[in-house]
Amino acid sequence: MTRTRPAEQLTCDPTTQSSAAACVCAWQGCMAAGEYRAPRDRSLNEYVYFCLDHIRLYNAEWNFHAGMPDAAIESEIRSAATWDRPTWKLGQLGGGGRWAGTGIDDALNLARGTAFDPATRRDQRTRTWTTEQRRALKTLGITGEITVEAVKTRYKVLVKKYHPDANGGSLEAERQMKAVNSAFATLKAVLTGLETAQK
Template identity: 45%
Template sequence: MRSTSTKRSWRQIHDRPEERPQTKACDHPGCAHVGEYRAPKGRDQLDQYYWFCLDHVRAYNASWDFYKGMSPDEIEDEIRRSTTWQRPTWPLGTKTGNRRFNFGIHDPLGVFDDVAEDLEKARTRPPTPEELALAELELTGPVTIAEIKAAYKVLVKRHHPDANNGDKESEERFKRISQAYKLLMTALSA
């Protein structure tokens, strides 16, 4: 049988009063008060602290400048990096490196074939009229009005019927180029 003197209850083990930390003297020279408040030693030592009394921590905080000694460009970089906790970022949807992710389901019995076909149809949507017009002008988006005008001038000169001795194929291409140009200019001016 166990003796009751060595047996401790759960309350005795877990409900101990908090042990008070050792009191430190204020780190300000010549101060005899207790240093209860911590303050970082510097921008590059944020995990090391001075311990000050209330009066001296207020004075330290009033005079401390995190960005002291940094140029405006360095300050701007630090602020931008701080918004993401100094982690690298990249635009949403871009592929990084050669990694490609396939979130498909392994379906050896073909249970989800209809779903896969619907997804494939959704991925292969028909091009918009603007996309077709860009392709007709041999451009890829996004483009500016100046780029559209420059491509139009080059293609009109190349496919104009007078420059091709009345060739029907060139004439048809000339008409398509003109229609594509008009469509893009109205779309961009709207």
């Protein structure tokens, strides 16, 4: 960008001048009005003003990253991708959920036994159900806490409701009874396995 005038001749700022036409194009030898602002260097703190033709030439030659090492350019690109905000790798803040890192000290143990207590969160066993197991829960109509006792109680109610002897040999009741038996067998196997593992 050596075609601009010396810095001491470029004191024009149309925002402080009474008229934008008072600024002269910074291009060497051009006397047109300098109406278009462009950065002087990478610091983006000082600007020069050009006419329309010369601002196009200046912008075509402008390279913000000229003279920067590759590592600095890569760092600049990564920083610009997040709007120059700080970032960190996932899992680097210690995890712990929504309240982790808040600086809250529970000296009175008010959160003990709740979802906010790290010990409780650590001890809770999260259960994921397979598609077959979810279908079995739906067949038995079980919601809420799922225990062996709850499954057995619900199974007994449904057996009485759909037993063929209680429904006069209805084929629909027999089909429902088979579905209930299959669902009970699926859930009983899973839940008794969990109880054994917890003991």
